[in-house]
Amino acid sequence: MQNNHVQLRTVRVMRYVTPLREGGSLPAIAEADDGFLYVLKFRGAGQGVKALIAELIGGEIARALGLKVPEIVFAELDSDFGRTEGDEEIQDLLKASVGLNLALHYLQGAITYDPVVTTIDETLASKIVWLDCLLTNVDRTVRNTNMLMWHQELWLIDHGASLYFHHSWQNWEEQAVRPFAQVKDHVLLPQATRLEETDAAFRAILTPERIQSIVDLVPDEWLAAGAEDIPPAEKRAVYAQFLNTRIASSEIFVKAAVYAGKSLI
Known part of the structure; x- marks a missing residue:
């Protein structure tokens, strides 16, 4: 019998680690309150929440099909986050992304x-x-x-x-x-x-x-x-x-x- 029940965890972003300058969306590696690192996708970037919706739906369909996808979580970004960020472009992105964003577990050492x-x-x-x-x-x-x-297995990212x-x-x-x-x-x-x-x-x-x-x-x-x-x-x-x-x-x-x-x- 199929289990159709799907849930996502919600984490709070605690620390901005480094940007991943890929394309125009500027995702970033960030640390959350659960102690893990995530690739954070911002609602204030590029295509906005539409990219997050596609990422969420695409990633979870892939997982349902048995394909390997990093854990997807909701990521809360507070209004005071990033005020000390020196890069104006990144600071503007963080300000535009206050609230609920999306993140994928960071696969440390993946190529x-x-x-x-x-x-x-x-x-x-x-x-x-x-x-x-x-x-x-x-x-x-x-x-x-x-x-x-990652660990000799193929993982799908970025939908x-x-x-x-x-x-x-x-x-x-x-x-x-x-x-x-x-x-x-x-x-x-x-x-x-x-x-x-x-x-x-x-x-x-x-x-x-x-x-x-x-x-x-x-x-x-x-x-x-x-x-x-x-x-x-x-x-x-x-x-x-x-x-x-x-x-x-x-x-x-x-x-x-x-x-x-x-x-x-």
């Missing part, structure tokens, strides 16, 4: 996955490609793999560029049944030769109940943010419907991914 150095087996590659087709994750390329090797339909909220029904064109650039596509069997297994895992339990994790205050005049409850329903529709019609993106893979040969 960036390099496809030249490490070969991933066909089953695992197929699982990750399937996941990214579902999420429409455009950010798992040779240029930026967003995967880490903030997923679910890009929510940047416009237009024609989401149509977008839910589209193939994922960017799969052609996926770093693991050449190894993803078991997409059909992966599809059958993952569709059985990602029931509407499980998807709803993950979408329900998104805080109302994140859903209320943004310029769209859409109530939080309606946005939450759209996220669930988008994912359930995409899962139900997964043969569309699976066929496209298989075709893209064959074109690389």
